[in-house]
Amino acid sequence: MSSPEYRWLWPSALAADPAGPLGARRSTRDWVVDSLCFLLGIGCTVWITVELLDPGSSTTQAWGPVPRWLVIADASAGVIGALGLWWRRRFLALLAVYLVLLTTFSLASAVTVLIVVFTVGVHRRFAVLAGYVAAILAANAVFPLLRPDSGVGYVEAFAWGASTTVMAALWGMLVRGRRQLIVTWRDRAERAEAEQRLRVAQARVLERTRIAREMHDVLAHRISLLSLHAGALEFRPGAPPEEIAGAAAVVRSSAHQALQDLRAVIGVLRTGQPEDEQAPERPQPTLSALPALADESRSAGIRVRLEIAPAPETVPAATGRAAYRIVQEGLTNARKHAPGAAVRVAVGGAAGDGLTIEVRNPMPLTVPARPIPGTGMGLIGLTERAHLAGGRLDHGRVDDDFVLHAWLPWPP
Incomplete structure (x- = not known):
């Protein structure tokens, strides 16, 4: 003193x-x-x-x-x-x-x-x-x-x-x-x-980590669509003009949406912006948004079969958000590693028993000559997300299929 x-x-x-x-x-x-x-x-x-x-x-x-x-x-x-x-x-x-x-x-x-x-x-x-x-x-x-x-x-x-x-x-x-x-x-x-300053700093770090995880999930989904359609244009230069125009429209739309998502994330991560001037956070998608996600993947040429047993409105919002991100990352991985393969998405469960998510697609017949950037990072993030939600996530080869299986708690 x-x-x-x-x-x-x-x-x-x-x-x-x-x-x-x-x-x-x-x-x-x-x-x-x-x-x-x-x-x-x-x-x-x-x-x-x-x-x-x-x-x-x-x-x-x-x-x-x-x-x-x-x-x-x-x-x-x-x-x-x-x-x-x-x-x-x-x-x-x-x-x-x-x-x-x-x-x-x-x-x-x-x-x-x-x-x-x-x-x-x-x-x-x-x-x-x-x-x-x-x-x-x-x-x-x-x-x-x-x-x-x-x-x-x-x-x-x-x-x-x-x-x-x-x-x-x-x-x-x-x-x-x-x-x-x-x-x-x-x-x-x-x-x-x-x-108090330490608690505020920790809260900011946790929030930015969450935002970074959301950015990975969203942008990986958008960019995988861009890659898929750009590859179709590259390997089919003689396709009919209607198909080329449709693929180009999907590329433009996906790029526009990716830029919007990236702009929103960067706006939140800016330092020095007063809290009262920050834009309100957009509602996060839940189980009710899975059909639109499946339709988006089908428009990219992926055959998706979606099965949702429980009514989306009965599932808690936090559990529904985690389930949506898991399905989104599963579809992104299927487009990356098994293009053209049929993907089966099954969501089931009940209150008290928990919510189960399974994304299954055939294993690819060939391995790409160059490794895809960021391979494996999405599954690590999903595993952490499931653990933070109180659940668990497993992935691996089952027979000739690659299976992503997750369980999330659903309070009675």
Whole structure:
């Protein structure tokens, strides 16, 4: 807590060097407090010295005639103590020991002693303060013997000195406790803000991961359609104009939709955009969108047989979204690795038993000479999506077919 930003709340006297590194500059508050303490100490010393030098003053009448040499010695020692208040943050230990010795005979340094007791109470722990107060009280016990007050007795003089010393110490403890409490509150507030920023950052990372997964699922589906139709145009340059025009229309439509999806994703991923200016997220497709997905694949030349046993509106939205993405990725993989093959999509299940999805297509007879970019990444993403939804996903070869099988929870 000795960093500069906490210095005004928690003075670094708790460390070995109370004022921080040598040559450290005082803050504005330090200048004001140190100046006030110095003026109080030197002012009290000068006032008491003038009173003791005046034979008719009330102070001289109370304490009796004081030798001039003792008044001058008392004033000189008091001035040194008051000057030491200016560097009390740096040399507090030396100043405190000096004033203990001075308290045994000095009357002019009374206010300076109280300021140092208060400073020890603020800057040091209770054990150090208690020891120092005990030393001051011992010095106060000697003072009435060396310089008795003609107006009061020994006990009353000692009681006055002891009470003012204890009051200064308690005041210092009160200020120290308040500063500790303020630092504790600030530390808790900063930790809470840091934890909140960390939670926000984690939420952003999770949301962007989800968006990236959605982008892969959507764009992979669109681009696979583009690749399929572009390949048909490449290998059938002599096809009838109607077929070429139809394929070109599908390519244009798929490219347009892919660009729209990509623009939406990039818009969400932009940093620095205020939340209230972001466009609302479009509704995500569920089981009710599977027929349109199958029709889109059929328009690309894929033979798709779709079987949906449960009514789409009865399936929970989160489960339906996960099922849609699984089917979409299964159809994309079939177009990539088994073009022209018949694909069977079966969705079944009931509330309480869970929802099952199976995408089956024959294994390809030939292996492409060059590996398809991104192969296997979609299945990894689907496996993670199924696990996050509380389900499971398996894929592999069964007899002569490639089967993608998933199970998702469906609460009763």
